[in-house]
Each structure stands twice: as structure tokens, then as C-alpha cells.
Amino acid sequence: MSDLPLPLAGVRVLDFGRYIAGPYCAALLADYGADVIRIEKEAGSEDRFVMPVADNGDGALFLQMNRNKRGMAYDPTSARGREITRKLVETADIVVANLPDRTLERMGLDYPQLCTIKPDIILVTMSAFGTQGPWKDRVGFDSIGQAMCGAAYLSGSSAGPARTQVSWVDFSTAVHCAYGAVLAIMQRRASGRGQHVQGSLLASAINGTNAQVIEQELAARNRPPLGSEAAGAAPIGFFETRGGWIVVHVVGQPIFDRLARLLGRDDWPADPAFASDLLRGDNREPILAVMRQWCAARMRDDALSALSTARIPAGPVLAPGDILANEQVAAADLFHFRKVGDAAAMAPIARAPLWMSGANADCRSAPSLGADTLELLAELGMETS
Numbered sequence: 287m288s289d290l291p292l293p294l295a296g297v298r299v300l301d302f303g304r305y306i307a308g309p310y311c312a313a314l315l316a317d318y319g320a321d322v323i324r325i326e327k328e329a330g331s332e333d334r335f336v337m338p339v340a341d342n343g344d345g346a347l348f349l350q351m352n353r354n355k356r357g358m359a360y361d362p363t364s365a366r367g368r369e370i371t372r373k374l375v376e377t378a379d380i381v382v383a384n385l386p387d388r389t390l391e392r393m394g395l396d397y398p399q400l401c402t403i404k405p406d407i408i409l410v411t412m413s414a415f416g417t418q419g420p421w422k423d424r425v426g427f428d429s430i431g432q433a434m435c436g437a438a439y440l441s442g443s444s445a446g447p448a449r450t451q452v453s454w455v456d457f458s459t460a461v462h463c464a465y466g467a468v469l470a471i472m473q474r475r476a477s478g479r480g481q482h483v484q485g486s487l488l489a490s491a492i493n494g495t496n497a498q499v500i501e502q503e504l505a506a507r508n509r510p511p512l513g514s515e516a517a518g519a520a521p522i523g524f525f526e527t528r529g530g531w532i533v534v535h536v537v538g539q540p541i542f543d544r545l546a547r548l549l550g551r552d553d554w555p556a557d558p559a560f561a562s563d564l565l566r567g568d569n570r571e572p573i574l575a576v577m578r579q580w581c582a583a584r585m586r587d588d589a590l591s592a593l594s595t596a597r598i599p600a601g602p603v604l605a606p607g608d609i610l611a612n613e614q615v616a617a618a619d620l621f622h623f624r625k626v627g628d629a630a631a632m633a634p635i636a637r638a639p640l641w642m643s644g645a646n647a648d649c650r651s652a653p654s655l656g657a658d659t660l661e662l663l664a665e666l667g668m669e670t671s
Contacts, residue, residue: 290644290645291319292318292319292645292646292647293318293319293642293645294315294318294319294320294468294471295319295320296319296321297315297319297320297321297379297380297471298320298321298322298323298377298378298379298380299312299315299316299320299321299322299323299378299379299380299381299382299467300323300325300371300374300375300378300380300381300382301322301323301324301325301352301355301382302325302362302381302382302383302385302393302395303382303383303384303385303412304331304332304333304384304385305333305336305347305351305384305427305456306347306351306428306453306456306457306460307384307412307456307459307460307463307485307487308382308383308384308385308412308460309324309333309351309352309460310350310351310456310457310460310461310464311382311410311412311459311460311461311463311464311467312324312355312382312464313350313351313352313353313354313355314460314461314464314638315380315382315464315467315468316353316354316355317353317354317638317647317649318638318642318645318647319645320380321356322354322355322356323355323356323357323358323374323658323662324352324355324356324357324358324652324653325358325359325360325362325371325374326357326358326359326655326656327359327361328359328360328361328656330343330359330655333345333347333348333351334348334655335348336348339626339629339633340626340627340628340629341627341628341629342627342654342655344626344627344652344654346633348652349624349626349633349635349651349652350635350636350652351652352652352653353622353635353649353650353651353652354647354648354649354650355650355652355653356653356657356658356661356662357652357653357654357655357656357657357658357659358370358656358658358659358662359655359656359659360656360659362393362394363392363393368393368394369668370663370666370668371393371394371395372394372403373666373667373668374662374666375400375403375404375407376403376404377665377666378404378407379407379408379471380407380408380409380410380467380470380471381395381400381407381408381409381410382410382411382463382467383395383409383410383411383412384411384412384413385411386413386423386425387413387423390411395409396409397409397482401480404480405479405480406474406478406479406480407480408467408470408471408474408480408481408482408483409480409481409482409483410463410466410467410470410483410484410485411482411483411484411485412459412460412463412484412485412486412487413484413485413486413487414426414427414430414431414486414487414488415486415487415488416484416486416488416489417484417486426487426488427453427456427487428453428454428455428456428487429449430487430488431455431487431488431490431491432449432450432454432455432491433447433449434488434491435455435488435491435492435494435495436495436498436499437450437491437494437495439511440495440498440509440511440512441511441512441513441514442511442513443511443513444511447511448513454494455487455490455491455494456487458490458491458493458494459485459486459487459489459490462485462490463483463485466483466485467483469483470483515570515574516567517567517568518537518563518564518567519536519537519538519563519564519566519567520536520566520567520569520570520573520574521534521536521545521570521573521574521577522534522535522536522537523574524603525577525578525581525582526578526581526582527581527582527584527585527586527588527589528582528583528584528585528586529585529586529587530586530602530603531586531602531603532581532586532589532590532593532600532601532602532603533600533601533602533603534577534593534598534599534600535599535600536598536599537563538563539555539562539563541597541598541599542554542555542560542563542566543555544596544597544598545596545598547596548592548593548596548598549576549577549580551576554573560573586602590602610634619637620636620637621634621635621636621637622634622635622636622637622648622649623635624649624651625651626651633651635649635651637649
């Protein structure tokens, strides 16, 4: 255990975010020591109640996104609320908000107004489409990013496009913006100046599919939708065993050669049709057929054991109810278990997804509505009645 302070100790963050992109950005900063204050409407912001699991209506999404934060509840558009915000900004290093520009202006949270209060403030904002172009004022959610970057098209089928059930565009935007916030802190230490860090769902999504865009622009391969399969290598996809589904992902000649030996197809490495990842992707059907047959004859754990012994990347397909019982998940210590209201079970809050030998991130439960309002008002020297 390290006795060093966490890397962001002494940094104060005001979190005006909603749903995922803003709150998760702030949560990543909180995990490593930042004093993050989550600010909500007096009745609770709408994202507090998504996927409700607690007796008071608090939702699973809120519990994940707002770990390690303190909580305030007030009306930031009222005269008193604006005064509270002003005093908070005077004490802050970073403001995080994934809100429309007009809302930021109305709340006094746009960059010019913030700079009049604290000239070296760092503002981190996320929008759907960025600050340029004809769509800059439109609103959007994660699925819009998935659709416009090509991911929904490529992940679809003849029945139409498909979105993932995980909001990866939101999470990607949050991670990029947390990175930007830390860069801005480092630059401020050198220059003494703050800045406005801006991310967007569209930019994050486009970064996720950039290789596919490059391939299309330079090679014009016109990839069709392939669902869970892949165009550039094989076998990649889901295969049914006698005990459930598994995923197998084979890329590169050494792994393919090992798979061929495992499947008893020593002829494959010498077959010109399978001479490269690209050719194996183009001629994947015979490979997939043999892979399906091999999996169908085996129990899931036996198939995974054989693939592991052959050093072939594979894993089980788990439903949410299976995850905590998985031996690798349990051994890797990926969750903090925290009490939530009157629930009999403990809430499994995912740990920060990186480990540092010189920093040990803990986990405090997400704050109840307005839990720290009076304490923070007192810290600001304001009336608490």
C-alpha cells in the first residue's frame, strides 16, 4: 500500500454533468483524489433515477457515475443559486458540464463568465456534435454517435443497423475529457492560465471507427454489415457450444496456425485462400463452418480450456447476472461492494479501470440528494438556513 497522496489531491471539480459523459469524466478525476462536487436540481436531476434500484429511487447509473463525490442540491438559475455557483467557482479548479451552450450561459457557466470569476479556471464541456458546423447546436445521445460513425451500420445485418447496449461513445468521450482536464491542469501549472477543454460524442465516435474510414477512403472495399463477424480476419465472432456461447478472436498468422492445429486442419496455413488476415476475412465461411462444428461438439468450459492451452483468444459470453460469479472477474477484484439504502444485496461499483503502484483509489458511495449541501455552504461562508 502506498502512503503517497492521490495524484489529484487538492484539485476541486464542480460537476454539473448529466447521465454519462460529464459525470463519468468527473468520477475518473474523483477516483484519484480530486474533490468533486456533484451539483443537482433540488428535486434531483433526471439521471439520478435511471435504472432505479434503491428504495429512494436512486438508479444504478447514478451509483456508478457519482462514486467518490460530494453532493449539493440547489437551483442554479435562481439569484441565490447563481451566488452559490459563483462562490463555488471561486474555490474550484475545474468545471465539468455536458449541457447545451445556451443552458451554460443561462447558468453562468460559459467560459467567458467563468473567467470573470476565476481567470485560471478550466472548463471541460461535452456536446453532441462539437462547436463547428451546421449541427453544432443540436442535441444528441450516445446512439447518434454510434450511427454517424459507421459503427451501427457495420454492426448491423440485412435486417438493419444495430447499436450496442453499452454507451461506448459516452464513455469514450468521458475518458478523453478527463485526459484533457489533467492536461489542462499540467499546462496551468506551467503557464498560470486556464482554458476551455471541449469534447464531443461525434469526435469520440469517429476516432473509434477511423481505421474503417481510412480503409474505405484509400482502398474502397465497401464493407457490408457483418454483425458480430469481422471483415479483416477470421474466425472472429460468437460460437455456440453445448454449454453456452463463446467468443473467439483470431488475428495474425501465428494465432491462425495454432488454431488450424487445434482444429485438425494442418492444410489451412498452406492454403493460398487463407494466406493473410485479409484473405481469411474474405474467405471466412469455410473457417467459420469448421469452428462452429468444433464448438458445437464440446461443452463451453472444455472448448475454452482447449483454446486457452493453444493460446487462442477466447472467452465466455456472460449475461449481467453471470458476471460477478465468473472466476476471473472475482479474482481480479474489479468491484467495490457498497451498501445502498435498504437493499439486501451490496451494490457492485466497478473500480477505476487502472492500477497505479503509487496510488490506491478507494470508493465512497454516490451521495444522496443534497447530502453535503449544508456542509459546503458553511465552507463557502454562506447562510445555511
